[in-house]
Amino acid sequence: MKDKTAIYPGTFDPITMGHIDIIQRAVRVFPRLIIAVAHNPGKAPLFSVEERIEMILQSLEPLGLRDLEIESFSSLLIEFAKWKGAAAIIRGLRAVSDFEYEFQMALINRKLDDSVETLFMMPSEQYTYLSSRIVKEIAYYGGNIECLVTPPVVKKLREKFARGT
Numbered sequence: 800m801k802d803k804t805a806i807y808p809g810t811f812d813p814i815t816m817g818h819i820d821i822i823q824r825a826v827r828v829f830p831r832l833i834i835a836v837a838h839n840p841g842k843a844p845l846f847s848v849e850e851r852i853e854m855i856l857q858s859l860e861p862l863g864l865r866d867l868e869i870e871s872f873s874s875l876l877i878e879f880a881k882w883k884g885a886a887a888i889i890r891g892l893r894a895v896s897d898f899e900y901e902f903q904m905a906l907i908n909r910k911l912d913d914s915v916e917t918l919f920m921m922p923s924e925q926y927t928y929l930s931s932r933i934v935k936e937i938a939y940y941g942g943n944i945e946c947l948v949t950p951p952v953v954k955k956l957r958e959k960f961a962r963g964t
């Protein structure tokens with residue numbers, strides 16, 4: 800894996816412990832990891848790209864994760880991956896329900912460019928039920944999200960929902 804770059808793309812709206820679990824696994828395998836934050840207007844994200852990047856930075860900093868790059872992109876993922884010279888796209892697989900969509904995306908990306916491989920990583924079981932959507936729902940109703948996201952993300956979600964956005 801020497802000199803190999805991997806891209807971990809996602810909406811990260813916001814970053815959760817599940818994302819962090821995958822990032823920690825990926826950096827053990829790849830010497831260079833780029834976290835690629837998709838603008839993704841189709842998903843109508845709660846947070847702006849800038850806010851999402853800031854939360855990623857604040858969440859990863861205390862973990863001492865080095866050699867990580869965080870970038871946003873609004874182009875086709877495969878184009879971004881090629882532009883960055885990535886050998887692999889990392890995706891997280893939580894449950895069978897993720898499989899169909901991820902399978903389709905991996906094969907389409909392969910069709911677009913066969914030189915970039917999609918690799919799937921499984922999180923620790925405790926995070927298999929976790930998604931950004933669930934976190935936002937719990938936070939919206941004022942529930943406890945402390946063990947699902949990092950303290951900076953808890954703060955940001957509380958602020959967001961306190962303002963009634």
Ligand code: ADP
Pocket residue numbers: 808809810811812815816817818820821839842889890891892893897921922926927928929930931
């Ligand atoms: P996207 O809109 O691209 O699905 P997400 O931020 O929801 O963006 O997810 C980015 C990637 O992280 C996806 O591969 C997703 O399956 C993975 N992921 C999200 N939550 C978890 C989790 N709890 N455990 C493992 N992988 C996860």
